[in-house]
Amino acid sequence: MALLSVQNLEMRFGEKLIQRDVSFEVQAGSIFAVMGGSGCGKSTLLRHLVGLLPPASGAVLHGGVDYWAATDAEREAMRLKFGMLFQSAALWSSMTVLENVCLALARQTALDEAAQEARAREVLEWVGMADAADKLPASLSGGMKKRAGLARAIASEPPLLFLDEPSAGLDPISSRRLDDLILDIRERTGAAVVFVSHELPSLFAIADDGIFLDADSKQPIAHGRPSELVKARVHPTVDAFLRREAPPDPPAPPAPGDPA
Numbered sequence: 001m002a003l004l005s006v007q008n009l010e011m012r013f014g015e016k017l018i019q020r021d022v023s024f025e026v027q028a029g030s031i032f033a034v035m036g037g038s039g040c041g042k043s044t045l046l047r048h049l050v051g052l053l054p055p056a057s058g059a060v061l062h063g064g065v066d067y068w069a070a071t072d073a074e075r076e077a078m079r080l081k082f083g084m085l086f087q088s089a090a091l092w093s094s095m096t097v098l099e100n101v102c103l104a105l106a107r108q109t110a111l112d113e114a115a116q117e118a119r120a121r122e123v124l125e126w127v128g129m130a131d132a133a134d135k136l137p138a139s140l141s142g143g144m145k146k147r148a149g150l151a152r153a154i155a156s157e158p159p160l161l162f163l164d165e166p167s168a169g170l171d172p173i174s175s176r177r178l179d180d181l182i183l184d185i186r187e188r189t190g191a192a193v194v195f196v197s198h199e200l201p202s203l204f205a206i207a208d209d210g211i212f213l214d215a216d217s218k219q220p221i222a223h224g225r226p227s228e229l230v231k232a233r234v235h236p237t238v239d240a241f242l243r244r245e246a247p248p249d250p251p252a253p254p255a256p257g258d259p260a
């Protein structure tokens with residue numbers, strides 16, 4: 001059974017349709033990319049998947065259980081099985097990096113305080129943030145914030161991680177380090193990862209599978225591994241995105257006097 005199954009999701013804000021017919025599955029241990037141009041609905045899709053916003057229709061199944069049809073107790077149990085890194089890292093600003101990770105562990109595990117701290121230090125070491133454990137988020141660089149957010153998301157070793165633009169705003173070397181870290185997390189914990197990204201090097205380096213949401217037709221127009229999609233030239237918009245080419249021109253309007 002798929003770890004995550006998304007079935008015929010329709011996403012809208014009021015009357016405004018964002019995407020329809022969104023369906024895909026994520027298997028244990030795979031790295032799945034959510035791609036598409038700005039404003040096509042990638043972050044909104046993640047919010048539907050992690051329980052922050054109900055979709056207009058369709059189903060989101062975590063381990064075979066429909067999240068939006070589940071009881072509060074079932075949802076709580078499902079939430080313990082995934083971690084999330086938000087675009088802004090969303091660290092608690094008045095707490096140190098270590099306290100941020102410990103608080104997540106207090107919420108998600110039955111570890112006592114000493115064990116939480118030991119585990120938090122271990123995870124911070126793993127993401128290269130051991131020296132920043134006692135710092136407040138405001139004093140961290142963008143890349144360090146992302147790594148601290150990642151440490152918080154993976155501390156309880158959830159089988160599924162959602163990462164919203166993990167490498168956005170990072171320089172190419174920090175971005176590459178973060179990609180390596182994501183691969184390392186998958187290797188060590190076997191976690192599946194669903195990530196939103198505009199970064200071509202990341203998409204090609206780490207994604208095994210993915211979906212491309214089209215802002216114009218408001219539906220997915222490609223599904224597969226980014227490196228295969230770019231070879232297969234599946235759709236001009238996907239090609240433009242993955243090759244960083246100018247998007248295709250819209251069809252020219254008929255010139256006055258042209259036959260209809």
Ligand SMILES: Nc1ncnc2c1ncn2[C@@H]1O[C@H](COP(=O)(O)OP(=O)(O)OP(=O)(O)O)[C@@H](O)[C@H]1O
Nearest residue numbers: 013016018036037038039040041042043044045196
């Ligand atoms: N709370 C909201 N109310 C109304 N419209 C919204 C809301 N949040 C997002 N939108 C709209 O929904 C669409 C999708 O937004 P979303 O942030 O999911 O796109 P995205 O693909 O993640 O964009 P980007 O790549 O720029 O981050 C946009 O047109 C956005 O303006």
